Amino acid sequence: MFKNLSDFIKWLGDHFKGMLFLLILLIVFMPTSESKLKPANLQEIRLTGPIMDADKVLKEIDKAKKDNDIKGVLFNVNSPGGAVPPSIEICHAIKELKEKKPVIAYASGIMASGSYYASIYANKIIANPGSIVGSIGVIMEAPNLRELMEKVGVGTQVVKAGEYKEAGTPTREWTPKEREELERLTKDTYELFVSDVAKARGLDVNNSSAYADAHIFSSKRAKETGLIDEIATKSRAKEEITSLAKVKNPIWKEKDKLESFFEELSSKSILKLQSYFYGLKSTVF
Structure with a gap:
């Protein structure tokens, strides 16, 4: 029917939408078994x-x-x-x-x-x-693109209000205060996770290192x-x-x-x- 592979690919491309439409009709109107009436x-x-x-x-x-x-x-x-x-x-x-x-x-x-x-x-x-x-763990990560941006010749301009507004930025290394803030957020989320697991599963939250810690x-x-x-x-x-x-x-x-x-x-x-x-x-x- 097809002389070579390129003819078959062309035929498939020309008729794909029609074949897909027929397949959908077949699925929609396919008869169901009697058990489905219940x-x-x-x-x-x-x-x-x-x-x-x-x-x-x-x-x-x-x-x-x-x-x-x-x-x-x-x-x-x-x-x-x-x-x-x-x-x-x-x-x-x-x-x-x-x-x-x-x-x-x-x-x-x-x-x-x-x-x-x-x-x-x-x-x-x-x-x-x-x-x-x-x-059972929480992770927060972002790339440090500073060196790449310097090589490409791209810089950032920032206007902010609030010391931690730029925490988590990928354009430079995080400051010690920013890292501390993000670590606190991650710890809070992790403690919520562990607490909920311990409560739901009846586990000892003080022994979380046995089942949590990722x-x-x-x-x-x-x-x-x-x-x-x-x-x-x-x-x-x-x-x-x-x-x-x-x-x-x-x-x-x-x-x-x-x-x-x-x-x-x-x-x-x-x-x-x-x-x-x-x-x-x-x-x-």
Whole structure:
């Protein structure tokens, strides 16, 4: 049909939009099984990739909380963490959800830093045998671009009010007072993190060096330190939430097909980037 590779590439480019449109139509109008006619009673909510914004996950949690048909939630986590405020937002949303219905947090890959913070108030935390858990710590960093800027011939002009207004600037080395201010902020955030983990997991805050200090644990060591409750696969996590929710005939909620298609496409791209960058970081440990 195609004389050479260039003809095939040209044909693919000319017909790609049409093929994509037909694929979307197929997904939207694909017949559903009879079981889907019954209302779902269990739901899986995923936290995937770096946490930079919590709106999407918070919306899903809120819907699950208000849906009387949903009796329990599996919170599936595969994230290296991220920004502090959205991680805390998800943490408290899960806490509020648990007051209405049981929640199992499942570490399907990485449950570290902010994503562990987000999971601490679940009824139970179950981790895949090969998962990575922990990294209870806080980091603040910025490059020092002064020498590079001098070589390029770029300077800065600053007008400020307040001694610490320029703290964290990347254009020069921080002053001792600025570093002290940033260290205080980092320490305050770290102490909040450790305090919340200790409270949620029933751990001794005075022994935080055993489970915090940004230690990165295998699932086995995470269980030994009390960060998780059980080591098992996803099927076991599903069994546990079914039991806690007292559901006899589990029917899992499915997302809209079109939304699910694009979300899956996006998630795979994010996870590929995540695995690449995490792989680079892991050589440091």
